[in-house]
Amino acid sequence: MNLIQTLHIASAVLFIIDYVVKSMLLVFDKTTVLDKYKAYTKVISMIISTIFLVTGIYLVTQINMKTIGGWFHLKLTLTVIGLVLGIIGFKKKNKAMVLISTFLFIYIYFLSTTKSVMLKKANLDGIVTDTTAANYDELVHGKGIYINNCLRCHGEDGKAGINGASNLTASMCANKGLIGIIKHGRNLMPAYKDQLSETEINAVASYVKSLRSAE
Ligand code: HEC
Structure with a gap:
């Protein structure tokens, strides 16, 4: 595992933790706490998501899309869907959208670690x-x-x-x-x-x- 992969995984884990905290605050109507949390963590979460996206895009350019397994195509598609749902969901404070995107990100994390759509290595x-x-x-x-x-x-x-x-x-x-x-x-x-x-x-x-x- 090289440095870029390590950075990508570490930033992905931090991104998901931060995302789960924010989505739970929204889902349980703690909007004032959410706004405070967002204000406090603004810079750090911007750094984390930038590292996560830049390393992710770099890694995509390094692989052969033809030979990598179907799990990877699913991962890319779901990541885009999750990001779009998340951005719109938080903007409109739409709980369902935010919850779906949260589950997607957690699923994508396990999809990446198991490289299996059913999340297990048989x-x-x-x-x-x-x-x-x-x-x-x-x-x-x-x-x-x-x-x-x-x-x-x-x-x-x-x-x-x-x-x-x-x-x-x-x-x-x-x-x-x-x-x-x-x-x-x-x-x-x-x-x-x-x-x-x-x-x-x-x-x-x-x-x-x-x-x-x-x-
Ligand atoms: C999609 C089918 C497919 C899968 C899956 C596959 N192979 Fe192959 N493998 C081939 C084909 C076809 C060749 C012949 C390649 C060529 O044209 O020279 C080959 C050739 C090889 C050779 C070269 C043998 C020689 O002496 O020329 C090795 C070694 C090998 N495979 C190992 C593996 C291993 C280990 C795996 C699993 C990690 C694997 N293969 C998975 C289709 C596959």
Whole structure:
């Protein structure tokens, strides 16, 4: 995770907390408190939203919109809807609009952390993903990522070849080439550098190597 991503997530969390406080004050008719709160936090919340938007726009320019998952398109669309509803809602003091935008922002936050529309990573439940943990097993972690991301084309044993996918058990890619293909994709193979972390890519690469029969 680089500095821009860290800044984006930190500002997103602060933005949401600030937003929830403001929307609750509006919903419970505490408008004088809301006006005071707004006056006190004006500068800081302007700084937070600027950091949040600038880092967000920068990050969007860094990714490949064609290969990133559907969750990301949903996230962008909902963010725009949430911002528009929020701006109009606060201006008109419309509680329903403000409440909907608040729920949208909270949903978007979990959508971003899980990268799943249903807010859960199906098969990583119960798998140790912390590489520093004593019971961490890279192959078990890699297998979980493989089932979630790669199985639909490469199949359980790596041989399925759906959508023209390579037979992974016959692949002779050295480690560097393997990681390169997973990160950047090739032809119909999607790129995973925006969807999986460095650790996850290394783990799934190790798992792919373990599928090779004669090694
Ligand atoms: C949408 C289908 C699809 C998905 C999902 C997919 N792949 Fe692929 N994969 C392909 C295709 C197609 C190729 C052949 C690319 C080419 O034309 O060279 C390929 C090739 C590869 C290769 C190169 C093998 C070689 O020796 O040339 C590796 C390694 C690989 N995939 C790993 C993965 C991993 C790991 C994942 C999950 C993180 C994954 N793939 C997900 C379709 C897919």
